[in-house]
Structures are given as structure tokens and as C-alpha cells.
Amino acid sequence: MGFEPTTPRLRVLCSTKLSYGPVLNLEGFEPSTPGLKVPCSTKLSYRSLLLLKSLLVEIYIIKLVYIIFMTQNIYKLTILRLDHRPYRDKRITTHCALVSRAFGADEFYFSGVEDAGIITVITKTNENWGGNYQIEYVSDPLLFVKEFKKRKGLVIHLTMYGLSVMDCIENIKIERKNKNLLIIVGGSKVPPEYYQLADYNIAIGNQPHSEVSALGLMLYLLDNGSLTKNFTNGKIKIIPDKQFKKIIRN
């Protein structure tokens, strides 16, 4: 059982038994020590040790999952830009994509005319400035929105005819916590189906302005105005400075 046999007539208060791994059985380290003056025999069960160990591992895993979940929004933020017309709004669509990237969106889709130039600009921007932002052309945007809704995503359509953003933003922030979010911006006249499919038609003020500003403000408000999205793996990083342009090149 161990180094030392039981010690019934010893005067010492505690008998300490040393034992090596393979000799131990599931019942414990030490048999009871009836002859001792003070009963201080500690029965350590191997089973309870194993239980304690697995409990600690479980707590550790739960903690890890919690940290990952809290620090990373696992739900995607997607932007859909309708009806791109290269002859008219080449730079506007590019700017919608750039603003969405900078202010926290994960992916950008555009419909209308398929324009490889926009995809090239954004891919280059990602290479230089980092992040995992995705851009893709979508040929059937209405089907895209329907599919998104089928998967229980939350859909917001930005339009000057909608409800005031300031009246809805807190509800949207709560609802999006456990949902993917799609924000739609128009180009030319937006067909009525989009108004009906949207969970929210949201106005950034009820005056006509631009899809770039509408998107920028919506994303700013969604993110509580933090402007702190982190972009990893870029070639260029800016060192903010009061007076000079400072960058680090990787």
C-alpha cells in the first residue's frame, strides 16, 4: 500500500503515508489508522480527484468559450448595394464598400452591373490595410434578401421614407445581438418589395442625400460611435499623429 505500514502504537499525532501512483487504488491513499491518538487520517479518493480535475477542465472550457463569444461578434454584418451603374456611380459604390469596411461590416454585395473594377479596388485595400472584408457581385438581389430572411437574419433598408434612426437604433442594437444583420442601400428607385421585406425601413433624416453618408451614419450609430475596428495582417498601419503622416510598412 505504501512506504510505511500502519502505525497503531505511535505517539505522533499524524501518520503521513507516502504512496506511488500504480500502488494506489480507487478507494484512496491510505487505509484508516485506528490506533492513532488523534484521528487525522485523510482519505483522498482517487475518484473525487478525477472528478475535481474534470470539473476544473469544464470550468476552463466554459470560461474560454465565454471570452471568445464576448470579444467576437459571431454574427455577420452584411451590406447590399442595389443597382450599381458604372457610368453614373462607379465611385459611389466603391465608397459605399470602403465606408462599410472601415466602419465594421464583414461583407459587401452589389447588384446591377457586374463591375470587376470595384472588386479589384477593395481587394487591394484589404491587402494594404488588412482585415477579412469580403466583396461579391450578386445577380438576383431580391432572392438574396429573401434567402437572408429565411435564415432568420435581420434586414434594414435605408430610405428617407423610413422611421427615424434615432427612434429605432436601440431596438436594432438589441435585436442584432443574436442575428446576422443585412443593411440595404439603394441606387436608383428602390422597388417596393424591399420596403416590404425589410424588418426596418430606416431614415437618416427625412431629406434625400447620399447612400455613402446614410451608410456611414448607420454604421457609426450601430457601433456606438467607437470607430475602433481592428484590421489585422495589413501591409500598412497608421501611427496617429497631430502633425505628420506616420506609417509602418510590413
Ligand SMILES: C[S@@+](CC[C@H](N)C(=O)[O-])C[C@H]1O[C@@H](n2cnc3c(N)ncnc32)[C@H](O)[C@@H]1O
Ligand atoms: C441617392 S438615393 C436615391 C433614392 C431613390 N430615388 C429612392 O427613391 O429610393 C440612394 C440611396 O441613398 C440612401 N439614402 C439617401 N437619403 C437617405 C436618407 N435620408 N435616409 C436613409 N437613406 C438615404 C437610400 O438607401 C437610397 O436608396
